[in-house]
Amino acid sequence: MTLDVEQDGCGPPARQVIIGIDWADAEHAFHLLDNNLAGSFEQTPVDIARQVSDWRQRFPGATFCIAIEQSRGPLITALVECVDVLIYPINPAALASYRKAFAHGGGKNDPADAKLLANFLGHYRERLKPLVRDLPLTRELASLGEDRRGLVDQRVALANELRAILKLYLPCILLLDADKLYAHFIVRLLLKYRTLDELQNAGKTKLRKFFFGIGVAAKAEQRIELLMAAKPLTTDEVTIRSGARRVQAIVAQLDALNKSIDIYDAAIKLLVKEHANYPIVASLPGAATKTQCRLLAALGDDKSRYQNAAALQAATGIAPITSQSGKQKIVACRWASTKFLKQTFHEYAGLSIRKCRWAKAYYDMQLAHGKSAQMAKRALAFKWQRIIFRCWQSNTLYNDEKYLKRLQAEKAPLLQFITQSATEASSNSK
Secondary structure, eight states, X not given: OEEEEOSTTSSSOEEEEEEEEEOOSSEEEEEETGGGEEEEEESSHHHHHHHHXXXXXXXXXXXXXXXXXXXXXXXXXXXXXXXXXXXXXXXXXXXHHHHHTTOTTOOOOHXXXXXXXXXXXXXHGGGOOOOOOOOHHHHHHHHHHHHHHHHHHHHHHHHHHHHHHHHHHOGGGGGSOOSSTTOHHHHHHXXXXXXXXXXXXXXXXXXXXXXXXXXXXXXXXXXHHHHHHOOOSOOOHHHHHHHHHHHHHHHHHHHHHHHHHXXXXXXXXXXXXXXXTHHHHHTSTTOOHHHHHHHHHHHOSOTTSSSSHHHHHHHTTOSOEEEEETTEEEEEOOOSSOHHHHHHHHHHHHHHHHHOHHHHHHHHHHHHTTOOHHHHHHHHHHHHHHHHHHHHHHTXXXXXXXXXXXXXXXXXXXXXXXXXXXXXXXXXHO
């Protein structure tokens, strides 16, 4: 199936060829609606280039509209470089429902799915949006933000495992008043001293030099006294040796992760200020550099990506989903969303509570209405998304005072909680 589309009102119509691709790890099946042409090609740079070249020879000057069940991956990376290719990512759940209309028994295969994808795009292309690639800086910030989060998740998992092992043979480390168990001084201490005997045999002088040497002198004496006075939980040599070996393996990984995350943080701090939309995210209260990076990536460069704020709220999973049948109506959390985007706005809402008066008041109001802490933050994120979307679309900096004046003009119920929060803060300061 080919479509003719006018080119800016001048010249002959541009030909658009509809193609469905069922991707796989090594080989991809494709189907062209034009003459039901079907085939497959391998996931290699040579074979992909050869296949695109073959399509170009068959349909000179055409634009190839490709339906595929992914928005990124090796095949997308290759196809997105082609200027005559438009990629339409299809939600797998949407295709699964479409498939059931033709295969009631649930059977499927790659060539059949490729044809279904082509038919799906052919019928619903006007309601679908092609993939628009963000600018290089935005894509790099997106990669930095998401990859950093992955490293942080690994670090948290290792720290939890470390805590469990230390409880078995070296619990005094858990009493050193560290904000996080992967703190630099904890990691360096365990790399140098594996057991309680090694710590206590080192003596106060060496431990003092250690703490001063790594720049944590503030609580050095208190920590040294605690370590020197600590009693062993067990004297079983097998338990101690086994625990020490495992701890050494874990803290070596934590040390590497700490260094890698520092590298990511430095890159984010450098690049985020170069982005055209940086002034907008920098104006948001409570958003530190890493959060600013993630917000920039979430919004992207294509301002037509989301039709309105509601589309952004739905795509990120912050908006609830409503199911209604007859007299029954159910409002539930939306799970069909990108987890990283959902985390981004949910976590920003939590950060804004500390720096924004109305955000703190709105959060308190939700709690007063019986909402849990997580539900209150999600409701606040929903509200923030409307504000952020408006600022992004109009290229306007957020102004807290301006927003408060708007609330006053509308006589919003939130004002009561803002006044209450201000009164409580004043009382606490006295």
